[in-house]
Amino acid sequence: MFVTHLECSRCGATFESEQLINLCRCGAPLLVRYDLEQVKARLARDDLASRAPDLWRYRELLPVRESENIVSLGEGMTPLVRLNRLGAELGLSNLYMKDEGLLPTGSFKARGAAVGVSRAKELGVKAVAMPTNGNAGAAWSAYCARAGIESIVVMPTSAPAIHRTECAVTGAKLYLVDGLISDAGGIVGRAVTQRGYYDVSTLKEPYRIEGKKTMGLEIAEQFAWKLPDVIVYPTGGGVGIIGIHKALEELQEIGWISEKLPRLVAVQAEGCAPIVKAWRQNKPEAEFWPDARTVAFGLTVPKAIGDFIVLRGLYETAGCGVAVSDADILKAVKTIASKEGLFICPEGAATLCAAAQLADDGWLKPDETVLLLNTGCGLKYTETLNAGAPLLKPGDDLPEP
Amino acid sequence: MFVTHLECSRCGATFESEQLINLCRCGAPLLVRYDLEQVKARLARDDLASRAPDLWRYRELLPVRESENIVSLGEGMTPLVRLNRLGAELGLSNLYMKDEGLLPTGSFKARGAAVGVSRAKELGVKAVAMPTNGNAGAAWSAYCARAGIESIVVMPTSAPAIHRTECAVTGAKLYLVDGLISDAGGIVGRAVTQRGYYDVSTLKEPYRIEGKKTMGLEIAEQFAWKLPDVIVYPTGGGVGIIGIHKALEELQEIGWISEKLPRLVAVQAEGCAPIVKAWRQNKPEAEFWPDARTVAFGLTVPKAIGDFIVLRGLYETAGCGVAVSDADILKAVKTIASKEGLFICPEGAATLCAAAQLADDGWLKPDETVLLLNTGCGLKYTETLNAGAPLLKPGDDLPEP
Numbered sequence: 011m012f013v014t015h016l017e018c019s020r021c022g023a024t025f026e027s028e029q030l031i032n033l034c035r036c037g038a039p040l041l042v043r044y045d046l047e048q049v050k051a052r053l054a055r056d057d058l059a060s061r062a063p064d065l066w067r068y069r070e071l072l073p074v075r076e077s078e079n080i081v082s083l084g085e086g087m088t089p090l091v092r093l094n095r096l097g098a099e100l101g102l103s104n105l106y107m108k109d110e111g112l113l114p115t116g117s118f119k120a121r122g123a124a125v126g127v128s129r130a131k132e133l134g135v136k137a138v139a140m141p142t143n144g145n146a147g148a149a150w151s152a153y154c155a156r157a158g159i160e161s162i163v164v165m166p167t168s169a170p171a172i173h174r175t176e177c178a179v180t181g182a183k184l185y186l187v188d189g190l191i192s193d194a195g196g197i198v199g200r201a202v203t204q205r206g207y208y209d210v211s212t213l214k215e216p217y218r219i220e221g222k223k224t225m226g227l228e229i230a231e232q233f234a235w236k237l238p239d240v241i242v243y244p245t246g247g248g249v250g251i252i253g254i255h256k257a258l259e260e261l262q263e264i265g266w267i268s269e270k271l272p273r274l275v276a277v278q279a280e281g282c283a284p285i286v287k288a289w290r291q292n293k294p295e296a297e298f299w300p301d302a303r304t305v306a307f308g309l310t311v312p313k314a315i316g317d318f319i320v321l322r323g324l325y326e327t328a329g330c331g332v333a334v335s336d337a338d339i340l341k342a343v344k345t346i347a348s349k350e351g352l353f354i355c356p357e358g359a360a361t362l363c364a365a366a367q368l369a370d371d372g373w374l375k376p377d378e379t380v381l382l383l384n385t386g387c388g389l390k391y392t393e394t395l396n397a398g399a400p401l402l403k404p405g406d407d408l409p410e411p
Numbered sequence: 412m413f414v415t416h417l418e419c420s421r422c423g424a425t426f427e428s429e430q431l432i433n434l435c436r437c438g439a440p441l442l443v444r445y446d447l448e449q450v451k452a453r454l455a456r457d458d459l460a461s462r463a464p465d466l467w468r469y470r471e472l473l474p475v476r477e478s479e480n481i482v483s484l485g486e487g488m489t490p491l492v493r494l495n496r497l498g499a500e501l502g503l504s505n506l507y508m509k510d511e512g513l514l515p516t517g518s519f520k521a522r523g524a525a526v527g528v529s530r531a532k533e534l535g536v537k538a539v540a541m542p543t544n545g546n547a548g549a550a551w552s553a554y555c556a557r558a559g560i561e562s563i564v565v566m567p568t569s570a571p572a573i574h575r576t577e578c579a580v581t582g583a584k585l586y587l588v589d590g591l592i593s594d595a596g597g598i599v600g601r602a603v604t605q606r607g608y609y610d611v612s613t614l615k616e617p618y619r620i621e622g623k624k625t626m627g628l629e630i631a632e633q634f635a636w637k638l639p640d641v642i643v644y645p646t647g648g649g650v651g652i653i654g655i656h657k658a659l660e661e662l663q664e665i666g667w668i669s670e671k672l673p674r675l676v677a678v679q680a681e682g683c684a685p686i687v688k689a690w691r692q693n694k695p696e697a698e699f700w701p702d703a704r705t706v707a708f709g710l711t712v713p714k715a716i717g718d719f720i721v722l723r724g725l726y727e728t729a730g731c732g733v734a735v736s737d738a739d740i741l742k743a744v745k746t747i748a749s750k751e752g753l754f755i756c757p758e759g760a761a762t763l764c765a766a767a768q769l770a771d772d773g774w775l776k777p778d779e780t781v782l783l784l785n786t787g788c789g790l791k792y793t794e795t796l797n798a799g800a801p802l803l804k805p806g807d808d809l810p811e812p
Contacts, residue, residue: 063464063488083752084490084510087464091485095559109485112513115754116790156752158496162809167802172790178798179789181749185809186802193805201809348582351484351557353516388580389517389573389790397579401568401587404594408563408586408602 011075012049016040016216019319027073030133032214039213039316041256042073042220050264055235063087065121065224071260072125073220079132081157083114085124086224090232093382095349096362100369104379106238107346107361108229111354111387115176118225118250118385119149125221127153130208135159139207141194143246143307144173145386150210151182162207164194170307172390191310212247213316219253226257229381230267237272239378240329242364244357244385245276245285246311248320255323272381274329276320277364279304279336285317286331289324296321305336306356308385330373334363343388343395355391358384412476413450417441417617420720428474431534433615440614440717442657443474443621451665456636464488466522466625472661473526474621480533482558484515486525487625491633494783496750497763501770505780507639508747508762509630512755512788516577519626519651519786520550526622528554531609536560540608542595544647544708545574546787551611552583563608565595571708573791592711613648614717620654627658630782631668638673640779641730643765645758645786646677646686647712649721656724673782675730677721678765680705680737686718687732690725697722706737707757709786731774735764744789744796756792759785 016025020038025031027042034040049070061067065086074080089109097105110118127150130138137160140150147163154161161182165173166189177184187194195211202209209215230237237258243251251274261267278286282302288295299312314320324331342359346352361382368374400409417426421439426432428443435441454471462468466487475481490510498506511519528551531539538561541551548564555562562583566574567590578585588595596612603610610616631638638659644652652675662668679687683703689696700713715721725732743760747753762783769775801810 059460064490081752082492084492084513087488089465089485089515091483109515112485112515114490114510114513114752116517116788152748152752152754154752155749164803164809165800171798172793174800175793175796175798176754176790178800179745179748179754179796180752183812184798184800186800187805187807188802189805196805197803197807197809204808344580347553347580348556351482351515351553351555351581353553353577353580387517387790389577389788392573392576395576395580397572397576397585399566399575399579399585399587401589402565402598404588404590404597406588406598407605408565408598411584 011073012044012070013073014043014045017043019316030135030208031216032209040216042216044071044260046260046263055266058231065124065221068224068227071227073217074128075132079128081128081131081153082124083120083152083156085113085120087228088112091352093350096346100366101376102365102369102374102380103377105365106380107352107382107384109352109354109384110225111384115149115152116387116390117145117149118222119145121224122218122221122249123149123153126210126215126218127157127159129217131157131159135208137162137207138210139198139201140210141191141198143191143310144169145308146212147182148173148176151177151180154182155180162201164197166191166194170390170393212249219249219256222249222253223257225250225383226254227261229254230258230261235267237267238381239272240275240374240380241272242275242277242361242380242382244306244309244360244383245278245320246309247314248285248316250383250385251276251323252316252319271327274323274327275364275368276324276331277360278331278333279306279309279339279360280333281336282310282312283333284312285314285320286333288317288321289331294318294321306339306360308357309360332364332367334360334367338363347388352384353388354384355386355388357386412474413445413471414474415444415446418444420717431536431609432617433610441617443617445472445661447661447664456667459632466525466622469625469628472628474618475529475533477533480529482529482532482554483525484521484553484557486514486521488629489513492753494751497747501767502777503766503770503775503781504778506766507781508753508783508785510753510755510785511626512759512785516550516553517788517791518546518550519623520546522622522625523619523650524550524554524622527611527616527619528558528560530618532558532560536609538563538608539611540599540602541611542592542599544592544711545570546709547613548583549574549577552578552581555583556581563602565598567591567595571791571794613650620650620657623650623654624658626651627655628662630655631659631662636668638668639782640673641676641775641781642673642784643676643678643762643781644784645707645710645761646679646721647710648715649686649717651784651786652677652724653717653720672728675724675728676765676769677725677732678761679732679734680707680710680740680761681734682737683711683713684734685713686715686721687734689718689722690732695719695722707740707761709758710761733765733768735761735768739764748789753785754789755785756787756789758787
């Protein structure tokens with residue numbers, strides 16, 4: 011393992027990495043730092059070819075010491091799918107989607123859970139607790155089950171019911187709260203203090219980002235180390251976009267990619283767009299978004315603890331923030347399914363709406379390579395879709411077309 | 412492309428492969444045959460390492476001439492997951508599961524659809540029609556959408572509602588029938604005759620098997636060309652087990668694996684076990700199973716058109732057939748999720764019940780390598796599970812454990 015220490019994302023304070031730790035004294039998330047000179051000396055890009063197509067192929071850039079501590083369901087190397095038909099409609103000749111719906115537990119949250127749970131196991135954790143809007147709870151429950159770690163999950167009653175089933179079937183201790191994710195967070199916070207559970211809320215432990223980082227590593231490898239011009243990411247808590255940015259910076263440092271980074275685009279819903287608002291005002295940090303509400307449930311994060319890191323990523327890469335409407339998102343789910351065969355989640359569909367806006371504006375050039383990230387599979391969101399069909403009797407013929 | 416011709420699975424009659432064709436004159440399915448000597452001369456196992464981790468890495472053993480006709484959503488190379496905890500409980504020290512739930516459209520049907528639709532596109536098909544219990548319809552709808560081919564799908568009203576959404580969202584022309592899959596088949600049959608759609612019902616076109624075959628190719632590669640002793644497969648229409656067997660025979664012929672094949676086990680539900688019954692009676696073909704009914708909806712196939720090919724596979728590999736109860740299947744879904752973190756479909760869970768029976772019988776030896784196939788993701792079957800959870804108010808603490 012090449013981890014050297016942990017570093018505060020805001021004040022730069024450093025911490026020893028072989029301890030169980032949550033946030034920095036200043037309240038900001040901690041980032042894992044590596045001896046990248048050593049990684050560069052020991053590993054070449056071509057070494058990857060002979061490794062299994064899961065995220066552990068990048069183990070030199072991951073924070074697990076002993077391979078016996080790896081808790082894996084085979085996650086990683088999700089498909090990169092070219093969108094020719096939609097690209098033509100938007101006037102973009104190089105449009106792609108990376109489909110994170112094909113991970114264990116059906117969402118990108120599996121990456122953070124795989125690495126986070128592996129590291130928690132390595133550090134001796136027996137029980138974790140977290141609030142969740144659904145997908146993260148499902149992912150952490152599954153990986154904890156596999157690791158033999160107890161998981162306590164608190165979820166708003168308004169989260170899609172399918173997530174309850176996912177947590178319950180994997181044996182998590184699931185509680186519902188008649189309130190928001192922030193209320194769930196309050197309950198978890200008290201339980202952590204009173205009972206000594208390890209708090210694995212978004213960005214409150216350092217290792218989830220490292221799992222999400224593998225999205226960026228895969229993007230680089232799948233594009234043969236020539237990065238796309240733009241990466242469009244649906245942004246709730248923001249860990250994905252933070253992880254991708256961190257991955258690309260590390261790859262630069264070990265010399266596997268060139269200096270120019272993709273412009274990062276954070277997509278939010280009009281009903282909850284704190285980071286987009288802050289970006290428009292050129293602010294370093296977002297404000298709490300009151301009355302947050304969108305069909306893209308994973309984007310309902312009124313104040314993300316890592317918003318300032320997301321914004322730093324947008325500014326440093328000359329990226330931007332885009333807010334899209336629920337109506338457009340729902341339409342995009344159907345468009346992507348019927349034109350490209352990809353049945354994805356509303357959060358993922360939001361990236362297409364953003365790309366349409368940006369192509370229209372001229373912010374995206376016709377021949378730029380544009381990558382959309384889909385974060386989850388459509389199967390979790392069937393309640394939002396209407397699927398009427400004519401009913402026949404056994405002896406009937408099909409009605410006339 | 413190395414395809415030479417099509418060959419009847421029953422009478423051995425041969426057919427030219429560049430034509431649109433369904434069954435043999437004798438009513439049996441057709442199999443695709445290749446010039447395996449040429450494949451052997453042109454391709455080495457080590458050539459695969461540099462190819463993308465999708466099923467098209469085996470293109471020399473697939474029936475698509477021009478790569479521009481490939482219709483892909485990035486399907487293939489699904490995880491091989493070791494089941495240490497369940498293995499210990501069953502007294503099996505080398506128990507594995509291959510998780511086909513992580514394919515596009517959430518089931519193993521994506522393999523058959525990817526190859527079947529690609530070949531249909533290559534042969535100029537404009538519209539396909541099929542009856543379905545759900546997963547196949549979802550998969551073919553998605554790949555047809557991507558190919559720009561019209562799809563007509565007829566589904567029993569009793570199939571899980573989620574499949575309707577999947578078909579509808581990808582733009583299939585979906586019809587429900589108040590009857591069984593056989594009634595849906597009747598409606599499709601008449602529409603095919605009257606309107607010239609290409610009939611892509613199970614085994615009625617030759618290319619779906621070729622897609623399923625890639626499961627066998629991946630198993631061989633993932634086990635480093637040293638095959639497991641036993642492969643346990645949930646068997647409805649039987650295309651998967653036929654495909655795996657065909658893959659292994661072809662790999663033998665090109666010299667990539669040794670002579671000994673895994674014993675193939677066909678798992679069915681007690682409420683619909685025609686192939687198991689035929690195997691017990693040592694018969695070459697199954698009889699229609701009246702009143703077919705099981706929670707594992709994909710296993711509700713009372714008479715499979717390729718049953719004699721499945722049975723041939725069981726006899727030739729010294730395999731067997733096992734029937735398991737619905738109660739055990741539902742229990743196994745929860746056991747696999749809570750002990751290994753895999754939330755899978757009832758059909759996949761049935762393989763664990765079968766392995767438990769066979770380990771108990773002594774048919775499986777403790778140190779044999781046993782591979783269970785999961786055919787779909789659990790997200791499609793949440794209705795069969797109960798997920799109660801305590802309800803809290805925002806200011807509450809967690810109840811005492």
